[in-house]
Amino acid sequence: MSLGYLTRRLFSVLLVLVIVSFAVFAITMILPGNAAVMILGEYATEDQLLALAEVLGLNRPWYIQYFEWAGNILQADWGMSLRLSLPVGEVVGDAFWNSASLAVTALVTVIIVAIPLGILAALYRGSKVDLGIGLFAYVGTAMPEFVTATLLLVFLAGSAGGYLPAGGFIAPNESFPGFVSHVILPAGTLGLILMAHIARQVRSEMSDVLASDYIRAARLKGLRERTVIRRHALPNSLAPAVAVISLDIGYLLGGIIVVEEIFAWPGLGRLLIYALENRDLPVIQAITLLLAAVYALSNLFSDLAIAALDPRVRY
Amino acid sequence: MIKSLKQFTKTHSEMVRGMAVAVGLAAVLALPGTGFAQNETPKVGGVLKIAHSTRIATMNVLNLSGPAEYPAIDMLYSGLTRIGMDNHPHPDLAESWSANSDATVFDFKLRPNVTFHDGTPLTSDDVVATFEAIQDPARGASARSVLTMVEKVEAIDNLTVRFTLTVSYADLPVAVAHANARIISAKALAGPKENLENKPNGTGPFKLESYDSSRMTRLVRNDNYFIEGVPYLDAVELHLFPDLTAQSANYLSGNMDVLLAVEQADYDRIDKAPGSNALRVASGRFVNVVMRFDQKPFDDVRVRKALAMSIDRQTLVDVILEGLGRPARDNILSPEYAYVIDSPEIPYDTAAAKQLLADAGYPDGIKIDLVASNRPAIRGQVAIAIKQMALPAGFDINVKSMPHDTYLANYWRKGNFYMAYWGMRSTPDGAFTLLLTSDASYEDTAWNNKEFDAIVAKARSTPGDSERAQLYAEAQKLILRDTPYIIPFFQDVLTASRDGVKGWVVHPLNRVYYIESVWLDRN
Amino acid sequence: MSDFARHPAGVAGAILLTIIALAVLFGPLVAPYDPQAFHTTVRLQGPSADHWLGTDQFGRDLLSRLLFGARSTIAFGVGATMISVIAGSLIGVTAGVVGGWIDSVIMRGLDGMLAVPDLLFVLLIVTMLGAGTGEAMLAVSIAFTPGMARISRSSVLSIRTREYVLAAVARGESQRYIILSEVIPNAIGPIIVEGTIRVSFAIMIGATLGFLGMGAQPPSTEWGLMVSEARQFMYRSPWVVAVPGLAIAVAAMGFNLFGDALRDAFDPRRSR
16 A cells, blocks of 8 residues: 555545535534534623624634634634633543543444354354344334434432442542442443444355355365354455444544533533534634544544455555 | 422511611521421432433533522522422522611621632622622523623622612612622633633632533532531542433432432332432422514414413423423412512313404414424423314414524514413512513513503512502502413423432522532441 | 345334334324423423323423424435435436436536535534535535435446446447436435435434534424524433434444445455
8 A cells, every 4th residue: 555545545534534624614604603602691782792703703704713713623622611711722632532432332332242242143054043133223223323222221229230330430540440430331331233234244245255255265274163153254354344334433522412411421422512502603613623534534543444344456 | 308398488678768777688508498307317429420411511600500500500600599399599608688768778797717728818809809790691591691780890898798779679688699690710710711610710619520421420529618628528429321211220320319300201200219318309490482473373362362372381380290290380480489479370160262363363263383492302302292282272383392502593582473481480570570671681471561561660669568569569460461471381300319418409490519518328 | 145144233213213114294283292391390301101202391292202302303314325326326327328528527527516624614514505405415415415316427437348238238228228228226225324324424414413402493393403402401300402412423434334235235346
């Protein structure tokens, strides 16, 4: 894989982020309310609203606001949250790590569970195992996160089940067991749909590969089934699985919004909802850019991983 | 636990009758919250965990209004006076006050040796600076509307503040007990706004230890609090659960000690759960239907009355409040207010309503949009219920729900038919001048009734009790005659605490909590 | 297409979809009650003879609300997807056929829009447009268009070099003829498959928006909104949450299964 390819891809990521930043800015400019209205709420008179808007710099023309903001970003100054009067970098930064811990936990669990499930289903195709896994996969994909989250809350947490905490967050460095007990339900909710996707994808690719010619050839050569699977089937079916994983990161970033809200997880998702409700422009922009960057970079990473796994792909 | 509220006694003005009256209730344990028999000895120590569901976005006491922000600043800041559960103003930072014979000049004497959390001493300059900030339009202070009669605030000496009023106003001690009129240091007011929002420096029983608005705010005991022996608690933590299910689950599992605001739907379950005690406090807060006088169709009082008769108030209380409230009869004053009169019952009679509409020139009924913001959700719920109930009378109501800021930007005080939501005020004058007089701070019905304005202004400066009662009775009769708002019910304040938490109460105004009197008995 | 019937997943999907289609078309006609009418004496009850699926917090009949809500929920998903399919195909086919710098510009733009995860994109647009069913539908179609454009474009690109197209070019047919008679009929397969699966996502996103209060507004009977309003009453009657929640899941599953079966049917390469 050439350095030129890598450079071009990185440049394209940057370009995309610029477009996204502009689009987000444009969108939020059209909002009917503004941060001053939300801050002062019903205790506002016209003059107070104008005064606060002036203080927050909301009355200047949009292009001035945009370029000032863009210029600041390049100097790593993300501005001040209009609603919380705290530096955006601090607020978003904290939220980012919290979301990351949740997302990574979900992803790791999913990979550990889903890939073997998919392989199993492919190996025992047509059997009850396959059917069972298939059913789980379909039901899993069809339940929106807020339904899954609510059901898990009712049955496994709080007063009813009493085992797991019903939402809330403890940082891993504060207390690791505490973190684990709080992360189980939200990560499980997020993971359910992902598991379904990935298991299905692995199963389908694996089935194809198992039926292909070179696998037949490997078997005819007299290799043991286990070697056949490990050295020939797996690597070739994993490449598309990696592709699906990276696509699912996009889904994950969306799912995090609802799951964090329901489980009171202080991450980017919850912060975003709060910022949208309160028209907190700097925070909305920062989060959107951040999530877009994560998504774009994960796509790039998965392309590289596919190239590493599949020698037929050349960049 | 206090389960009933004593009536506002009609004695505010007694304090200012004739010559100067000194109210020196500077007893050591002058705790306005302890209305219950203290036959148990409070234990010192422990951390109280409070669960809430709306973010503490700011600690700027001048203009905050969030339901979870009030307990925070009630712990961090003190005012000149503070409302007690008996609805009298009690000394807080002012240990006594006196007024001249016509209640136009008040002197407040501050307690000596009070320090802010950062160690700086409290002087009358801080009080002056605070009230000047409150009156400054650029600050957007919520207490401004109850202090419009204050002409001048000046420091007479280090510990004495003089308020000069434009009119006679016997209730000034009540007005300065406003939850947003807490005393801020002059230094903080002169400093950057961010400090007011994030680094509150008050004189209250607790001081801020950490503040993460997305998760938890932690306050610890102020060892230099000016009342000896309190607070009992070592620390208080306010935990945010934006999701109501997660919030109540954490409370019921014992993870949290207090559930700040209980939802109507959950009240019964939370009351019956082992180890949990729910508390309902009758309050004068309400949802109201705003109908503008200067536009069709509500320019005709018969249409207003028709709608008033098309609402089954008891059903609203049963279904939306789950019985945790009282039906109201369009009088803005709930039974707890001083000088309140009995309002005649308004029957749910859609046939009569239909007839009234026909008389007013709408024989085929009226088709109209009713706007409801989605915050709090109860506005939309009441709107939907009204839509159904008023259908047989010929009202074809289309409920338009929308995000809160769209409502604020486009409909509040502009639209001709929408749902509003207001908390209780300390006095009838407070309620009238907030919403109903022509120059009310948040006037939105275009009622502009000169007679009403005159009565309210006169009552303000009338010290005599029975004269006041008469004036306010006339004012209420005008309200009942013209129906500027439809007020279908008064909503109780609902809260809950676990066994082992002693002294947890909420004032009907829903802004004062007396957490310095709370103690934990965990055995 | 005969192998379609042999696949239980596809058959299951078809059955579910038929039930849903019936609910959408005839739901309001067969609903036993007015979905907005209050029956305050029987609030929060489970299934009974009078109310087959129980009642909600206002005493409204859940079955009736479900049947009326099928339209808002499903039509939302189908409508939003159809708009994005049409818009996306137009853009994608144009890009694929025309090629050149127009293609590059369009692709850059699409990449930009695809860089933002679906729900996030929808939330941003809905915040701008305001909450409401129409606005939410527009937001979802806008968010889905780039994906559909991508698929139709790559579909067109792969077809462009097929023999039947080259033959048509050799014959001297006009570009319009080629597009209409050769490219589109063959490109449609993957587009339809993707579209069907997308409907299930659109339904779920629509329900999520309703849940967050940014989509359908009360007193709409959209299923996501029903779940959101019912959550605080969950402990008193699990039916208020379970009924609309399962309905959403069933609808999404139906479209998913059917779409997968379509994909298998259309693609002769895939071994089953």
